[in-house]
Amino acid sequence: MPAESRPAYPAWRAALSDTAPVGFGLVPLGLAFGVLMVQSGFAWWWTPVFSFLVYAGSLEFLMIGLVLAVTPLATIALTTFLVNFRHVFYALSFPLHVVHGPLRRLYAMYALTDETYAVVATRAPGALTGARILWIQALCQAYWVGGGILGALVGTLLPDVPGLDFALTALFTVLAIDAFRAQRDVPAPLLAVGCAIVAQLVAPGQMLVIAMTGFVALLVGRYLLTEAQHA
Amino acid sequence: MPETGYLLAALLTTLVVTFALRAAPFLVVERLRESRIVGWLGARMPVGIMVILVVYTLRDTSFAAAPHGLPEAIALAVTVGLHVWRRNALLSIVGGTLLYAGLLALLS
Numbered sequence: 001m002p003a004e005s006r007p008a009y010p011a012w013r014a015a016l017s018d019t020a021p022v023g024f025g026l027v028p029l030g031l032a033f034g035v036l037m038v039q040s041g042f043a044w045w046w047t048p049v050f051s052f053l054v055y056a057g058s059l060e061f062l063m064i065g066l067v068l069a070v071t072p073l074a075t076i077a078l079t080t081f082l083v084n085f086r087h088v089f090y091a092l093s094f095p096l097h098v099v100h101g102p103l104r105r106l107y108a109m110y111a112l113t114d115e116t117y118a119v120v121a122t123r124a125p126g127a128l129t130g131a132r133i134l135w136i137q138a139l140c141q142a143y144w145v146g147g148g149i150l151g152a153l154v155g156t157l158l159p160d161v162p163g164l165d166f167a168l169t170a171l172f173t174v175l176a177i178d179a180f181r182a183q184r185d186v187p188a189p190l191l192a193v194g195c196a197i198v199a200q201l202v203a204p205g206q207m208l209v210i211a212m213t214g215f216v217a218l219l220v221g222r223y224l225l226t227e228a229q230h231a
Numbered sequence: 232m233p234e235t236g237y238l239l240a241a242l243l244t245t246l247v248v249t250f251a252l253r254a255a256p257f258l259v260v261e262r263l264r265e266s267r268i269v270g271w272l273g274a275r276m277p278v279g280i281m282v283i284l285v286v287y288t289l290r291d292t293s294f295a296a297a298p299h300g301l302p303e304a305i306a307l308a309v310t311v312g313l314h315v316w317r318r319n320a321l322l323s324i325v326g327g328t329l330l331y332a333g334l335l336a337l338l339s
Contacts, residue, residue, distance in 0.1 A: 020320075020321055021320035021321045021323075021324050024321060024324050024325060024328075025324065041232055042232070046238075049242065050242060053239075053242035053243060053245065053246045054242055054245045054246065054249070055246075055249070056245070056249050059245060059249070063241070063242070063245060066241070067233055067237070067238055067241050067242075068232075068233065070233050070237065071241070073240060073241060073244050076241050076244050076245060077244050077245075077247075077248050080244065080245045080248040080249055081248050081252070084248070084249045084252050084253075085252060086280070087249070087252045087253045088252050088253075088255070088256045089256075089276060089280065090253070090256075090280075091253075091256035091257045091259075091260045092256070092260060092269060092272050092273045092276055093272075093273035093274070093276050093277055096257050096261070097261065106254075109250065109253050109254040109257065110250055110253065110254075112253040114284060117277075117280075118277070118281060118284075121273075121276075121277045122277050122278075122281070125274075161332055162332065162335050162336075162339075163302075163328070163331045163332035163333075163334070163335040163336070164328060164332055165288075166303075166306055166327065166328045166331035166332070167324055167328040168288050169285055169288040169289055169303075169306075169307065169310075169327075170306070170307075170310045170323060170324040170327035170328050170331075171324055172281045172282075172284040172285045172288065173281075173285050173307060173310050173311060173314070173323075173327070174310065174314050174320045174323050174324055175277075175281045175320075176278055176281035176282050176285060177311065177314050177315065178320070179277040179278035179281055180278045182274075182277075183274055183275060183278065185274075185275050185278070188275040188276075188278050188279045189278050189279060189282045191279060192278070192279030192280070192282040192283050193282055193286065195279075195283065196282065196283045196285075196286035196287065197286065200286065200287075200290055204290065207286075207287060207290060208283070208284075208287055211283045211286070211287075212280065212283055215276075215279050215280075215283060216272070216276070219272055219275055219276065219279070220268070220272070223268055223271055223272065227267070227268075227271060228268075
């Protein structure tokens, strides 16, 4: 437990270096969101309101169009359910048990985004303290909300450079490699690629939900076929 | 612009549904923490979820039309190569992204 054995090293500084790569993806994406909000006719301060209440990147982009069309609340609830359904799987490998105190646990669950899951769950089990996890989550939210406010205020003045959204692809690629290094399990990423491609071809609109459900189902099947017999 | 009351109701709807999706599974998982299958799945899931998110972010790439997904493929390969070589996340992300933006600028 390297983090536990160095109590003098403050959790926020460790979290700052943990989240630096994610910040490089989140800030530009937040900027883009803020610009889009203002261009869609919202006052700048709606950007942090969206980011604190919705707090799920891809859904926030979707919500701009949905609320401008005055979509019924039931449809918004269903869309949220489908777009964010993948988060039900994150509980399997997110170490909430090291976070103590009801308010901290509430925040840890509220702020369990793709990015914080990626940073936290790709570490070796037991490598992170509760304080460090909360700092990782608070910093990720700060990058996202800060980028959004900046985009809403000054984003329209910035030049539009196409291709910077690749930062998010590169971020998930890097995290996949780090997660692979932790386990060295070859079938898992191969199954995931297969599920992702099939889901994209069969139902592009529900790609994430179908790919992740299929991937988890295949892993459970593989466990039952190979591991359960040795129990 | 829709009314403020509607906007807040819509945003609160997403908050409630998203929080429920993120929090509810912990009620079950916390009790299963010691079970073998949860530990086994938890160890193998992150790499697959990240791979799925990579494919998701590249879903709008067109292979039929020029440049046939070539900038994406090159930038992805360089990102992977950089990360396997140097193991520095920031370097891999900045390098891959700047290369991708550069390739787009070259081709446009």
